Amino acid sequence: IVGKPERRVDSWGKVTGRAKFADDYNVGHQLVGKVLRSKYPHANILRIDTSKARALAGVHAVLTAADIPGSKVFGVVDKNQAILAEDRVRYLGDGVALVAATTKEIAEKAVSLIEVEYEPLSVVSDPEDATKPDSPVIHGDKNEFVHHKVRKGDVAKGFAQSDFVLEKKFKTQFIEHSYIEPEAVLAEPDEQGGIMITGSIQNLFSSRRSVAAALNLSLNKVQLVQATLGGSFGGKDEAMTSMCCRAALLAMKTGMPVKMVNTREESMLESYKRHPYVLYYKWGAKTDGSITAMESRIIADGGAYASMSQFVTWRSVVQATGPYYCENVKTDVYAVYTNNNYTGAMRGFGSPQVNFAIESMMDELAEKVGVSPLEIRMKNGFETGAVTATGQKLTHVVSLKEVLTKAAEAIEFDKKWIKYRNASKAEKMLGVGLACSYRGVSLGAEGTDAAETIVSVQTDGSVIVSSGVTDMGQGAQTQMSQIAAEVLGISMDRIQFLNTNTSRVADSGPTVASRGTIMGGSAAKNAAENVRKTLLEVGSAMVSVDPKQLDLRDNYLVNAANGQRLASFAELATECFNKGKPMIGLGWHKSPKTSWDEEHGQGEAYFTFVYGANAAEVEVDTETGKVDVKDFVSVHDVGKAINRAMVEGQMCGGVAMGIGYGLLEEFEFDDGIPKQLNFDEYLIPTSMDVPRIKTIIVENEDPTGPFGAKSVGEPTNELAAPALVNAIFNATGRRILEIPANLERVLLGHKLARHDKRGSEKKDSTDAMMVDSCKIRGEKQ
């Protein structure tokens, strides 16, 4: 069963309309909850008057921060995010007051009747401006709130040894997760003075902690139930925590069930985004292409709140120099507060940004040395036994060159790269580009890493599996079911998976960092093995055969040597029940040890790594700047594909999202005011923007994962952008230093911004280092 393209356990409900997403839950007499959000990106709140809203017929409650009985703030690292702003708003998505009313219309009317008097404050919207002395300070006494470093060797020595130095500045943009399901919860006061919340929640246990703290309840009084999740990509974490807290406050205050659903506009306005980075990269290299020094300074826009910036930027600092040998490394990554939307977890988690810079630099290095992009990567790329920038020796199979070679061959890279490079200028120019990466699996030294899965055998031989690891559409339920089915020797139709409920499984940490399969799957394997042991013991007594000579196969207890069927799985399950043996297996998995020395930026950052390569072929219209993706190859070493169809699905989906990152998507701010709030202006790839993608699965089994499996969710999303910009360079000779590579940047080399007056246009960036993106290959640098 493991390795086969089994149907998803949750897909029947999803094609028939039976699947219940959060907004599909309704109970009698539920109230509708709505939020009044800030009017300014940065302001002091002088006065809130809710009297008119309270007086409106049909309104059951109007709440402000003063009505929160417990903790008024939440946060995974720094608890500085307000459930409702108390005296100050820090971005436009901040909530100020809540309403619960009998209908949506009344709730919206009541929201409009709340009077708030603000004192607007000056706004900082650019992360580099935020560190200047005259910048408004968003929290505490300075805006810089994270600084991670990596120090290896001596970069001064490395630059002295180099024949030349490459120096570039790169910029990346805010990205909206764009899960198609907007956030929704239903909060119901329970019979014991507690609360039950059903919702589109990615990380139930961290949301539960915040709800309990806000309501002054113990954790066992707060039950969070995961509804079928309509996509998350890292996005339904803190955005859901605030919604859960608000709905719970209204429900406890009114004693009535309260439903809250965001419109798309509310969702985009309030939810956090992927961090935009400003990246200064400086490499010293020799004429043979070897790298003697890598120095990077990276500034991440953390927006208004701390959120996950600490962890996101830590992954960036670990991976900032890529899978390449270099003895002298100095990396500094900073996160700063601004009045933009706060930024947090999104698929990739700090790697898409640095990979764009690293892989662009690698192509620049190839250009300078005069070799092909493939050759430069084969020369500098890690092999098994390599020591990373953080001093970690890679003892697993380092398959970087295997995935690179496969990607290059599949797109005929070398042949096309030369041909396209030498093509004479035409209206349509073709280009190919490569990118590769290594990526630490799971949380690494960020935090405690453990998970629980429960496998429960019923007396008729059917099985229920549940886990603290959540499924948000990636297929975690199916993977865990397949693993349990494999261990128990039963078919998939015997398994029913239950959505996560915080009161019924142990806190398994967040389902992030591509840890679903390796953590939840390992726990599922342990759980199933525990039950299997009991079943074989009972079976041994039942058929009078030594348990070592028994096996479970195809829904039967069999003789391991010859496959002779001795009893059906259902008979075995019944016998187990009759003998009073436990038919439930609790599986716990704790990841291998990792370490980190924050001061020197050295350590065993992750217990294992995955390797991937992407190759893109594009057609650039030199008259409009439009880039069409003609062909795309995605190669990933996943350790072991538990379900091949699902792994391929992750690869195609990751590439599509990566194409959006590289070419289309940009969530923009004008002085802290978001410019796009729905899909009419925020453009994600459609079926017409994504080409057929060739997927190649590489399997070097890793002992740290179940059946050798590692991870695939995030690595698939971190390579498309650099592969595309490298392909654009091959086609046009123009190096794109800021993504997305939209029409203006590809055609003109810079972005255009609207003047206040319609019809006029100006260059958005007058930055000396960014003007470089106008340089054409062959021009004097």
Next chain:
Amino acid sequence: MNTVAISVTINSRRYQLMIKPNVTLLEMLREELGLTGTKCGCEVGECGACTVLLNGRPVNSCLVLAPQVDGQEVVTVEGLAQGKSLDPLQESFLDHDAVHCGFCTPGILMSAKGLLDHSSNPTEVEVRTAISGNLCRCSGYQQIVDAIKDAKQTTDQKEKRRVHADTKT
């Protein structure tokens, strides 16, 4: 606001309703009739999650007012399967692993159904065009396109098998 009387056929069932004229077809389906299979993603006709068939043609139900469907015929995702027997299109989605989070799935199924009901053997471009108004953030569309292309084959093959079986008996 005064309500208006409408009569509409949804998934082969006749409904007589009194409804406010500013209610959208999407709201009517989800909130008045409990047909929550049709999803709300953007309410501006961009994401396609709310796609249903109106007289056999795919429409964004968030852009249709309920009184506009008076006397018309609507099919939603709940109307695709016949009892326990799934539509070949649904089967094909399961076989191709074309369902990830599943939130866009009902809308895409209805867009695809609208295409397959009128086009016997759609090309890749025709399939991609038919679902170009349906946003999917999970899948990259590839397995969905394959599932739609294959669904028709499955129908045809099934038809052939049936005909073949009939001639044998």
